[in-house]
Amino acid sequence: MDLLRSLPIGLYLEQPVSWLHRLDPRVKLVWLLTFLLTPIAANPYWRLSLVGWLLLLTLTTLIPFRVWRNQMGLVILFSLLIFFATLLAPDGLNIGHQPRLPTDELLFSSPGTVQDTTSSINVQKPASLTDLLTSYHYVLFQQGFLRITRRSVELAVRISTLLFTLIYSTNLYLLTTAPEEITAGLDNLLQPLRRFKIPVTEIVLTLTLSLRFIPLVLEEVQNLVRSVRTRAINWKKLGLRGSTQVWLMVAERLLDNLLVRADQIASAMQVRGFTSPDQHQVKWHIFRLSRADGLALLGVLLFWSARFIWGGR
Structure with missing residues (x-):
């Protein structure tokens, strides 16, 4: 067993040099913080879209398949295990649901009316209760001890996507950024803290x-x-x-x-x-912002705008 090949987490890939390697480390650090912060208080659709963006970003870098398999395979397998474990686990809502009013008091009107001859009041016939039921079901699947609810699906998507985004975005940053560049970028961005000694x-x-x-x-x-x-x-x-x-x-x-x-x-x-x-x-490292870095920073602004518009709960 070769641990250097079976556990390549956190290792820098020197070859081939992709477009992600050429970006400024400060810009990549801003994108990393964006991927780590935007899932906070976001809806499930936005969390799933982050997973898709990371997969698309990896495919566009043209990373070799052996590295792609080792890097992404373990993270995807771990995220899927967390997803199914959370999906089949109890959702935490053990209180049974019951309507606010008794069923006998749910009287609804139908278009037809019946004339009461004694009181001269229009008494309307009650409509069928099944006509007013919607397609909403809290319990999506139940077979024996297996019970899947809407809350369990939401929790499974939330936890699995958060773990995948947290682990894989950091791993992709370390994969395409040399340690010296990370050091130089952090040193440059944290310069204002020197005033506080x-x-x-x-x-x-x-x-x-x-x-x-x-x-x-x-x-x-x-x-x-x-x-x-x-x-x-x-x-x-x-x-x-x-x-x-x-x-x-x-x-x-x-x-x-x-x-x-x-x-x-x-x-x-x-x-x-x-x-x-x-x-x-x-x-x-010598910092030189190129046109690609400017486009990447513009993409960060658009990404955060989309987060506030479509990603909120």
């Missing part, structure tokens, strides 16, 4: 190192799993206590290896003269 450069540098550290963590886990497999351990003979001790030793070794890697990175930065982010400035 917030260490913006230190924060974004820590974020860059953490993003760079993700492949190293996966590589260490992969090496340890392979080392355990090559020893052909008989887990049944070890039992629960012996197996727990083995995995605790593996976890301890993993922690030691990660600390060694972190110490090596710190030593490499010190050898290159890096003392602090304020004294050792590194130009990670």
Whole structure:
């Protein structure tokens, strides 16, 4: 099992370079925040449209199928599992519904009238109750213990689409944006916070190192799993206590290896003269807004306008 290929979440795709790679990282960050914020208090149709926009955006980038399958397949499978689990679960409304008035008092008029000879008052015949019933049904499907209601469908769409949008939009941003560009974009956008003496450069540098550290963590886990497999351990003979001790030793070794890697990175930065982010400035990325970036920002405004017009509840 190759963890670097089976778990490609958060890894940067260097080739092929798509049009999404060429966009300014600040513009892509604005679009990411748009996808993360517009589902709040939105109707189900807007949430489903966000899923469609993300799928269409992925197809237009011409990402290779193997990456597309690994990146999107796991997220879609997880979202579908959440959808069906929420759909079949109780909707939380356990109170039975009953009409406000008794059924016998629901008397409705029909076009025909009957003349009362004693009181000279027009008494109208009651109409059939089935003529006034609509096609609305709260319970959409019920078979045995399976019960699907309108609220359960709404909850399933809300939760599954929110998870898909949250995970996949962030993953697509990391897939098409280098860690250095993310760092430079955040550092540029958070410049006003320097007036409040917030260490913006230190924060974004820590974020860059953490993003760079993700492949190293996966590589260490992969090496340890392979080392355990090559020893052909008989887990049944070890039992629960012996197996727990083995995995605790593996976890301890993993922690030691990660600390060694972190110490090596710190030593490499010190050898290159890096003392602090304020004294050792590194130009990670040169910002140049192009015409495509301007069109993307215009699309953000149109997207938010559509959200307020059609996406509200």
